[in-house]
Amino acid sequence: MKETAILVVNDLKTWFPIKSGLLQRTKNYVKAVDGISFSVHKGETFGLVGESGSGKTTAARSILRLIEPTAGEMYFDGTSVTKANRRELRELRRRMQIIFQDPYASLDGRQTVNSMLRETMKIHRMASNRSEAHERAARMLQIVGLSEDHLYRFPHEFSGGQRQRIAVARVLTVNPEFVILDEPTSFLDVSVQAKVLNLLNELQDKLDLTYLFISHNLAVVHHMSDRVGVMYLGKIVELADKNAVYHSPKHPYTFHLMAAIPLPDPEAQREEVLLKGDVPSPVDIPPGCRFRPRCPYATDRCLKEEPPLYEENGHSVACHYVINFERGEVKSER
Ligand SMILES: Nc1ncnc2c1ncn2[C@@H]1O[C@H](COP(=O)(O)OP(=O)(O)OP(=O)(O)O)[C@@H](O)[C@H]1O
Ligand SMILES: [Mg+2]
8 A cells, every 4th residue: 555645744843942141042942853754644643652851742733833843844735834824824724633631721611512612613614504513513522422412511511531522523623634642641541541542543544534643651652553753852763663663673762661661471571771861951962862871882973973864664763773682782883
């Protein structure tokens, strides 16, 4: 099957200026997203995984231009998102949607579900009259497992899981093609999480959606995604099919992350890898390879030369070395 890229992200950077002093001069930058490139194929779920602060949410918001990126280019279905004019951007903002982590913050407590859904439809002129709007709102609630009489209730009358379903229904009212899910279940109880994730999977099939799925939870990303990008300090350090990333990682950071997930097979032995030090601040990104200060395999070359994303058979890795993790040794250079 030939894959068509619906979203292309090319060397995206989003830096937040740090201003100080009387004149509020820019003294430095928080390099939250520091040059990431990837594409999302039509119909797939692309997972973005990384520790807190690695830049996942900033990347998501930049792709939708909810934050203005510092540099880079994005294309959605062939249209430049970065250069879109007002009219194009408005249409892109219908076709590309986002679900946030916190359903308590993202739903307005003073509005009924009906008026929230209607408002969203109105912005994008999704219905030509009242009864059409009502019918569409009711249908979307049903599709997410709620019912028509929930339309006249307020957010506080719902549980966390139900709120997230409402947030999904609202997004669906405008008939999007691509949805960014930014930790959509991390505010929910574990038992509810699985139900919402399964709903998202069903909706993807039913409505031909493409997802960018973001989470720091490795198991959840594995469950949801087709391909996965691993973020470390504003960069994607590894990108491949999910099974390749989880079962044969190439980057020492990914290897370390994967070694930390509990294995289903209790007999399986895995060496505990401890990384030295903490994640550096995105204000002070180490020169060369940004993982170098914590990497057990780092050499002089890693200090001098920032590794690009080397690609081989659809598996990309930002590391100069081919490493045999089982033996703890470098096999060759790239
Ligand atoms: N508006 C902002 N101004 C300044 N710095 C910011 C801003 N938003 C985010 N940051 C910083 O950018 C870095 C990346 O943050 P971001 O929220 O994108 O990470 P994340 O991977 O989504 O983390 P989490 O898993 O906690 O949601 C962090 O160091 C954060 O403090
Ligand atoms: Mg985040």
